[in-house]
Amino acid sequence: MTVLVTGGAGFIGANFLFYWLKAHPGDRVVCVDRLTYAGNLSTLAAVLGRPGFRFIRADICCREGMERLFREERPDVVVNFAAESHVDRSIDGPEVFLQTNVMGTAALLDACRKYETPRFHQVSTDEVYGDLPLERPDLRFTEETPLQASSPYSASKAAADLLVLAYCRTYGLPATVSRCSNNYGPFQFPEKLIPLMIANALQDKPLPVYGTGRNVRDWLYVEDHCRAIDVILQRGRPGEVYNIGGNHEMENIALVRRICQELGKPESLIAYVADRKGHDLRYAIDSGKLQQELGWQPETSFEEGIRRTVRWYLENRSWWEEIVSGEYRDYYQKMYGDRQALS
Ligand code: NAD
Numbered sequence: 001m002t003v004l005v006t007g008g009a010g011f012i013g014a015n016f017l018f019y020w021l022k023a024h025p026g027d028r029v030v031c032v033d034r035l036t037y038a039g040n041l042s043t044l045a046a047v048l049g050r051p052g053f054r055f056i057r058a059d060i061c062c063r064e065g066m067e068r069l070f071r072e073e074r075p076d077v078v079v080n081f082a083a084e085s086h087v088d089r090s091i092d093g094p095e096v097f098l099q100t101n102v103m104g105t106a107a108l109l110d111a112c113r114k115y116e117t118p119r120f121h122q123v124s125t126d127e128v129y130g131d132l133p134l135e136r137p138d139l140r141f142t143e144e145t146p147l148q149a150s151s152p153y154s155a156s157k158a159a160a161d162l163l164v165l166a167y168c169r170t171y172g173l174p175a176t177v178s179r180c181s182n183n184y185g186p187f188q189f190p191e192k193l194i195p196l197m198i199a200n201a202l203q204d205k206p207l208p209v210y211g212t213g214r215n216v217r218d219w220l221y222v223e224d225h226c227r228a229i230d231v232i233l234q235r236g237r238p239g240e241v242y243n244i245g246g247n248h249e250m251e252n253i254a255l256v257r258r259i260c261q262e263l264g265k266p267e268s269l270i271a272y273v274a275d276r277k278g279h280d281l282r283y284a285i286d287s288g289k290l291q292q293e294l295g296w297q298p299e300t301s302f303e304e305g306i307r308r309t310v311r312w313y314l315e316n317r318s319w320w321e322e323i324v325s326g327e328y329r330d331y332y333q334k335m336y337g338d339r340q341a342l343s
């Protein structure tokens with residue numbers, strides 16, 4: 001079987017293709033990635049050149065390129081991770097989010113139609129549901145929750161989800177969609193909360209917590225997400241949406257304190273800074289459908305996952321130090337330079 005993984009040089013895509021090559025050693029894995037700021041070929045060092053693995057640098061928005069690739073490879077499965085994925089960047093400049101997340105997904109869907117690809121899977125996010133109030137811990141997102149995206153990022157992901165489901169209904173394209181909560185683990189780009197806090201703490205730099213720090217996210221170890229997608233590909237029904245969640249909600253401030261503790265760094269590094277515009281208060285996902293219908297469960301506890309993640313960043317300093325010493329410095333200055341510390 002040939003599995004085409006888009007965005008495989010990014011955080012979850014890379015973890016997914018490592019997972020897949022291990023779990024399904026007889027399969028061919030083809031990775032297509034444009035290598036934007038978030039894609040890193042060094043992440044794939046362990047598999048580059050290995051038989052049964054091919055890397056192609058290409059933009060999923062390039063219809064000609066995608067057609068050529070589908071003609072050559074005739075994938076049995078396409079798993080679409082390729083996306084612009086950072087909310088703060090989407091607030092700063094939405095256009096590329098529409099381009100990659102919507103038009104890129106459309107280009108892949110059309111290639112799948114033309115080459116009659118047996119299965120397309122769209123990797124989506126719980127952020128398409130908007131947010132939940134902090135004072136209603138009883139509420140969670142189900143697959144029936146209406147889409148109510150808050151940021152340009154989540155709006156572009158919601159648009160892509162709708163397009164995938166429309167292709168399924170209109171053209172009979174065999175597609176599934178999964179909506180996952182916040183992931184963490186090895187190879188996550190240090191613009192996201194957990195790796196940013198680890199990298200800053202290791203450099204004794206301030207730990208910028210937005211607003212009150214009371215916003216809540218539900219954290220899932222990346223390997224559990226990869227296994228959930230595998231389960232959906234094996235047993236999920238085309239046309240269906242599946243929520244994936246870690247069942248581990250945490251306030252941001254508690255998470256940042258936990259990271260300080262794990263690294264032996266003082267909490268005095270924590271600096272409250274101006275809030276994100278439109279900042280979603282709480283995400284909480286009900287993954288009962290995936291658990292009951294397909295038998296998936298998260299396997300890595302948060303305690304185990306965060307320890308493993310911190311260890312990975314300690315043992316792979318060159319991976320993230322190379323990133324934070326490059327273009328990232330301009331990003332950091334732009335995003336955090338004029339964010340006044342509130343305390
Ligand atoms: P990431 O930003 O780390 O990686 C994205 C990858 O896509 C990069 O390698 C980048 O080079 C590539 N890419 C971007 N534009 C491209 C284009 N036009 N053509 C080809 N490749 C392109 O993102 P991630 O955190 O690994 O997220 C992967 C997917 O999972 C995204 O679709 C995201 O919406 C979704 N998701 C992420 C999370 C999370 O917590 N990180 C949670 C739920 C869902």
Ligand code: TYD
Pocket residue numbers: 086087088182191192193194196208209210211215216217252276
């Ligand atoms: P992030 O990792 O960007 O994921 P998302 O916004 O997609 O959930 O942020 C997670 C939470 O952490 C979110 O509530 C915003 C907050 N946050 C900070 O407080 N400081 C930061 O520097 C970053 C990047 C995020």
